[in-house]
Amino acid sequence: MQKRHGELSSLSPPAAAGGLPERRGSRPVGTGRARAKAIVLGEHAVVYGAPALALPLPQLTVTATAGFSARSPAGPDGFSLTVTGDGERPKAARASDGLRRLTAGFRAVMGLPDTPRLDVIIDCAIPLGRGLGSSAACARAVVHALADLFGREVTPQLAFDLVQTAEKVAHGRASGVDAAAVGATAPLLFRAGRAEEPAIGCEGLFIVADSGVAGRTRDAVELLRRGFEERPGSREAFVSRATELTGTARLALAEGRPEELGAQLTEYHGLLRAGGLSTDRIDAMVGAALAGGALGAKITGGGMGGCVIALARAERAAGVTARLLAAGAVRTWSVPLGKQAGHGR
Structure with missing residues (x-):
């Protein structure tokens, strides 16, 4: 099921949304x-x-x-x-x-x-x-x-x-x-x-590891934008390659090919690294996750700090987590593939 997200300016108050005298209701x-x-x-x-x-x-x-x-x-x-x-x-x-x-x-x-x-x-x-x-x-x-x-x-x-x-x-x-x-x-x-929920045919765990270093999305966006301006055609190439990797990952996720899904993560890390968005610590954490048996790993989020996300089979997750911590991660969280229990309001 798909949901269309519009702009706030296009909304109108619900018919029942009248005044609230004396905080009634x-x-x-x-x-x-x-x-x-x-x-x-x-x-x-x-x-x-x-x-x-x-x-x-x-x-x-x-x-x-x-x-x-x-x-x-x-x-x-x-x-x-x-x-x-x-x-x-x-x-x-x-x-x-x-x-x-x-x-x-x-x-x-x-x-x-x-x-x-x-x-x-x-x-x-x-x-x-x-x-x-x-x-x-x-x-x-x-x-x-x-x-x-x-x-x-x-x-x-x-x-x-x-x-x-x-x-x-x-x-x-x-x-x-x-x-x-x-x-x-x-x-x-x-x-x-x-936004839609993709089909999921894979099993495994996503491990998110905090580098302990904060990044700033605004700074990362500006760095990437300047790079695009300095190299004509680079933005189009970046978006095209990112679209290809995400599309391949979506199919691998649906069709139960976790090795291929993981490979797209690692390739995407290289794409962001080429844009100057990774750091030495992040690169070390990505390398450690892969050496520990992860199927793929990359920086996640805006970049220039932040977290690494790695995909691992359940039996390899503890080893991958240990490698990430040894490489400088200050804490980790793991999330199984599939629907999560509960929903926050």
């Missing part, structure tokens, strides 16, 4: 949740319309709570944000503007009147700057916390659009893959605003 506190994601294939190219294969990471979650406060508004929008968890202070600084815009968008779409000050608290276990979708997951959790607080229904389309408003503030240009993946319960294939 609202709860004292609203709660929302989301999870991390990892890009298996397609990062950077997805911005130019190529497909991307993404994977939810259920071990890494975000919980947001929203409530009314009797204190004076913190600013003209009456919005106060507190972030706890991994790297809370820089995360709060980066998230604030985007989440303010998201909150304003939620109020506008739902037709909500001015309210007392909103206090939002985000407990985020997703490490910052690792390409794991921390900003999108925080935004999605806030969307559902606001919906719970005000007693409103949020469709998947609306949740996506609202998260995108925050993502565009955080990253400048956002493909939408993060906004879709942080609400997924299984691997998804994303292209040009459409």
